[in-house]
Amino acid sequence: MIETIHSINVLLPILYFLTFSIYLYDFVKDESKVFNVKRVFLFITLSLHILYLLFRTIEFNHPPITNKFEIFTVLAFSLGFAYFLLELLTDIRGTGAFIVLFSLVFQVISSLYIQDLIEVKEVLRNRLLGVHVMSALLGYSGFTIAAVHGVLFFMLYKDIKINRYGLIFKRLPSLEILEKLNFYSVLIGFILLTISILIGFIWLPVAFPDISYVDPKLISVSIVWLVFGIGILTKLIAKWYGKKVIIFSLLGFTVAILSLLASNIFADSFHSFY
Amino acid sequence: MNLIGISINHRTSSIELREAVHLSTDEQKDFIKLLRNDVLKEGFVISTCNRTEIFGIPKTNSVGNKALFEKLINFKNVDGLSLDNIEKFESEEALKHVLKVSSGIDSLIIGDSQILSQCKESFRISVDQEFSNTISRKVFDIAARVGKRAIKETLISQGAVTVSYAAIQVIEKIFANLNTKEALIIGAGETSELAAVHLNSRSIGKITITNRTEEKAGQLAKKVSGSTIKFEDFRNHLHKFDIIISATSSTDFIVNYDDIKAAIHKRKGTPIFIMDIAIPRDIDPKVKKLDNVFYNDIDSLNIIVDQNLHKRKQEIPKVEEIIKEEIDGFYSWYNTLGIVPTIKSLRSFFEEIEHDELSKIRHKVTDEDYIKLEDMTKRLIGRILHNPTIKLRELAESGDNLDKASEHTSAIKFLFNLDNIPKNGKKE
Structure with a gap:
């Protein structure tokens, strides 16, 4: 099985690159013949990727979340998978290239540096931890997809404002759709992050008796959760629309990235495993 | 092929002259009668606001393009139209021009989507007036097919090429679903009406019209199943509308920056x-500085129109390729016209013999055997004539061996005495 894992590890960046190329080609050329091919390619890539994650879990006897490069491959998958679901549900395909690019970058880094770790901390073999991390990663993938749609919203907004009718104007869906995609991605991300936090609250005191609720990672994730929560409420209750909602999601994404970096790199936490 | 034709179009004549020679449906019918009398055996007349085209097969070799021109001048009594104002076509060039017209690449607005239906209507009039025959009917078929293929196989009709359609293109980049949106049209003139009709055709949720003259607003509202709002009051309701289109003849701004800011x-x-x-x-163009306000005037929308026209121009070579294919097809058909009567005569000759010989044995065999013999002789004739028919067609269709095809046709006529076939197929 180890040979298969190594082969797929090489194959995945190539497949993500091909998928990204087809999405980009379709975005630039808008040719009907690749309209469905790109979805098929994404499906094949994700299917192989899920097999890869399963094989790793079985072979190394732990979920692939024990180091940064395992996390990166899970992140690449969860981004691609979340986008795939969004594309299936909405049938809006103009933004795929921008999201698959993130998967490609994460997978390339992961494939280059990932190691075959058999010996890991016992706590990292816990299944509940797997669900906790996976839901958090999927949640952050949702926020990333929302941010991509948010940036695309601003690009199209600006082009329409200044009467520039180029590629962005021609290929992207309407502002209203981009805003919806942004909001739904935030909503899905928020729900998944909430699940992750709840599992954390149940499982962490059991796994770590010396748990501290003023841990930097817990505080940072709470801030992220709060920013997105307020953003969702303003949309649902105050009926905010457009730029304001997008700004909130971009703000949330920025806070999420900064807090993740800060808590992982600079702070010492019980929550740091690698 | 002796197809001839003249064209008065946007390249050759001013709009005044084009309007002067325009033929209404009734005029087309009368003009066709005139043409049929002493100029053309068959043909058609296409007349739109941008072009008038007269094409057909001349009655005699002495009839040329000039005769068509003179007929038109006399019929319409037009001053100032000279031979310099027409384009003249003959033979393959005439056919090519008709196909360019039906495909929209000869139109003032390249890829004009209306020209194909206008051509079809002209062809229908020609058929109704019994002014069509073998060649013109074939030209109709090919022209209609080229028009359809151009739309289906190329991007010649893609993209907005009028300001109103360009506006719809921008609107569709802002809003996802137009049937939940409300539009306000300020003014009830021709331009406003065009914009309202375009919005209505895109199933916009609701259209409201406001105009200084309420009656006119009411009339336009009725046309687009909309409602009206008082002109003095509309500024207080601007916030209710997702789309605001203004086309009045006012010399001052009727909607200012503060109105839109409040909305x-x-x-x-x-x-x-x-x-x-x-x-x-x-509307004060300063409103474009406001967040979430997308302001467009004629100049900004013309950017889209120009882009789309440029793209359509790039599709012309693809349409010309279609035209070339169809012209080749036309000549394959046209070249067989000379051999078709000979093939028909040859077949009749054999069928007469078959009929004659079968009748001789009609009462000497049973009904069942007669049917078998009848079937057998039909198959026999089919097999005997298959090769000569195919070979002759192939020679004619290729167009390269027309002399050879003619020689073979003459030989068949001579050998079977087809110029003088007796009714019973017996030799004289």
């Missing part, structure tokens, strides 16, 4: 699309 504030950031197609402008 967008009430809308909590929900965007407003504003299209000012009035000259001079009705």
Whole structure:
């Protein structure tokens, strides 16, 4: 099985690159013949990727979340998978290239540096931890997809404002759709992050008796959760629309990235495993 | 092929002259009668606001393009139209021109989607007036097919090429679903009407019209199943509308910056699309500085129109390729016209013999055997004539061996005495 894992590890960046190329080609050329091919390619890539994650879990006897490069491959998958679901549900395909690019970058880094770790901390073999991390990663993938749609919203907004009718104007869906995609991605991300936090609250005191609720990672994730929560409420209750909602999601994404970096790199936490 | 024709179009004549020679449906019918009398055996007349085309097969070799021109001048009594104002076509060039017209690449607005239906209508009139025959009917078929293929196989008709359609293109980049949106049309003139009709054709949720003359607003509202609002009052309701289109003849701004600022504030950031197609402008262009306000005037929308026209121009070679294919097909068909009567005569000759010989044995065999013999002789004739028919067609269709095809046709006629076939197929 180890040979298969190594082969797929090489194959995945190539497949993500091909998928990204087809999405980009379709975005630039808008040719009907690749309209469905790109979805098929994404499906094949994700299917192989899920097999890869399963094989790793079985072979190394732990979920692939024990180091940064395992996390990166899970992140690449969860981004691609979340986008795939969004594309299936909405049938809006103009933004795929921008999201698959993130998967490609994460997978390339992961494939280059990932190691075959058999010996890991016992706590990292816990299944509940797997669900906790996976839901958090999927949640952050949702926020990333929302941010991509948010940036695309601003690009199209600006082009329409200044009467520039180029590629962005021609290929992207309407502002209203981009805003919806942004909001739904935030909503899905928020729900998944909430699940992750709840599992954390149940499982962490059991796994770590010396748990501290003023841990930097817990505080940072709470801030992220709060920013997105307020953003969702303003949309649902105050009926905010457009730029304001997008700004909130971009703000949330920025806070999420900064807090993740800060808590992982600079702070010492019980929550740091690698 | 002796197809001839003349064209008065946007390249050759001013709009005044094009209007002067335009033929209404009734005039086309009368003009066809005139042409049929002493000029053309068969043909057709296409007349739109941008072009008048007269094409057909001359009655005699002495009839040329000039005769068509003179007929038109006399019929319409037009001053100032000279031979310099027409394009003249003959033979393959005539056919090529008709196909260019039906495909839209010869139109003032390249890829004009209306020209194909206008051509079809002209062809229908020709058929109704019994002015069509073998060649013109074939030309109709090919022209209609080229028009359809151009639309289906190329991007010649893609993209907005009028300001109103360009505005719809921008609106569709802002809003996802137009049938939940409300539009306000300020003004009830021709331009406003065009914009309202375009919006209505895109199933916009609701259209409201406001105009200084309420009666006119009411009339336009009725046309587009909309409602009206008092002109003195409309500024207080601007926030209710997602789309505002203004086309009045006012010399001052009728909607100013503060009106739109107040409206967008009430809308909590929900965007407003504003299209000012009035000259001079009705809405203060400073409103474009406001967040979530998308302001467009004629100049900004013309950017889209120009881009799309450029793209359509790039599709012309693809359409010309289709035209070339269809012209080749036409000549394959046309070249067989000379051999078709000989093939028909040859077949008749054999069928007469078959009929004659079968009748001799009709009462000497049973009904069942007669049917078998009848079937057998039919198959026999089919097999005997298959090769000569195919070979002759192939020679003619290729167009390269027309002399050879003619020689073979003459030989068949001579050998079977087809110029003088007796009724019973017996030799004289």
